[in-house]
Amino acid sequence: MLRQLLSRRSPAVGRWPTAQALIGHDLDTYDHGEGGQTGSSLPSARTGTSHRIGVPAILTGALSAANQNEWISFIKKRMAGKHPGLTLSTIRPTDDDRDKAFAETQTILRVHPKTKLVMAISAPAVPGAAEAVRQAGRTDVKVIGLSLPNINKPYVHSDVVQTVVLWNTRDLGYLTIQAGVQMLQGRLAAGAASVQGGRLGTLQIRGSEIILGPPLKFTKANIDQFDF
Numbered sequence: 001m002l003r004q005l006l007s008r009r010s011p012a013v014g015r016w017p018t019a020q021a022l023i024g025h026d027l028d029t030y031d032h033g034e035g036g037q038t039g040s041s042l043p044s045a046r047t048g049t050s051h052r053i054g055v056p057a058i059l060t061g062a063l064s065a066a067n068q069n070e071w072i073s074f075i076k077k078r079m080a081g082k083h084p085g086l087t088l089s090t091i092r093p094t095d096d097d098r099d100k101a102f103a104e105t106q107t108i109l110r111v112h113p114k115t116k117l118v119m120a121i122s123a124p125a126v127p128g129a130a131e132a133v134r135q136a137g138r139t140d141v142k143v144i145g146l147s148l149p150n151i152n153k154p155y156v157h158s159d160v161v162q163t164v165v166l167w168n169t170r171d172l173g174y175l176t177i178q179a180g181v182q183m184l185q186g187r188l189a190a191g192a193a194s195v196q197g198g199r200l201g202t203l204q205i206r207g208s209e210i211i212l213g214p215p216l217k218f219t220k221a222n223i224d225q226f227d228f
């Protein structure tokens with residue numbers, strides 16, 4: 001089947017954009033404790049009650065990265081909609097480097113001491129930020145982010161990293177094949193509103209993107225079930 005796809009004169013091309021607002025969505029995890037109770041200090045937009053406001057910061061890979069800037073825009077929209085009045089303390093680049101994420105987090109904690117949540121949207125930045133928080137002894141600061149389970153297990157188990165989020169890699173690969181076969185067979189036309197995703201059921205198509213669904217959330221309760 002793959003050989004048939006590649007042999008086409010005008011082969012179909014797909015890409016795997018990261019699920020929009022993975023971290024923005026997980027603000028609610030931090031707020032409402034779906035990923036573990038943390039004594040959150042974020043305000044609750046759902047209940048209208050006021051908690052102590054803990055300022056979040058963002059660690060990105062590069063300030064010029066278009067995809068990460070898109071994620072940041074979704075984080076800001078989520079904050080505005082779910083946590084009105086909450087503002088970011090800062091957005092800092094890490095060059096996708098764990099050591100730089102460590103150093104940037106140290107600076108954030110020193111310059112912006114009211115920071116209570118570090119959101120890292122670069123895989124190496126999550127453990128880098130977590131190590132800085134751990135060494136600072138800031139038990140009032142939590143880290144969440146887009147990353148891999150193995151490099152974050154020690155920090156998840158020590159309650160520094162509350163939640164690691166990632167697209168479901170198994171389902172993503174499965175869906176890619178399902179969609180590719182249907183495109184080859186002419187069963188997935190341009191402008192379609194949905195696609196049959198096999199064991200995943202019927203999935204929505206938004207523009208040119210198939211919406212896979214909620215991301216994986218790695219927490220203390222399940223992170224040891226994954227090995228990558």
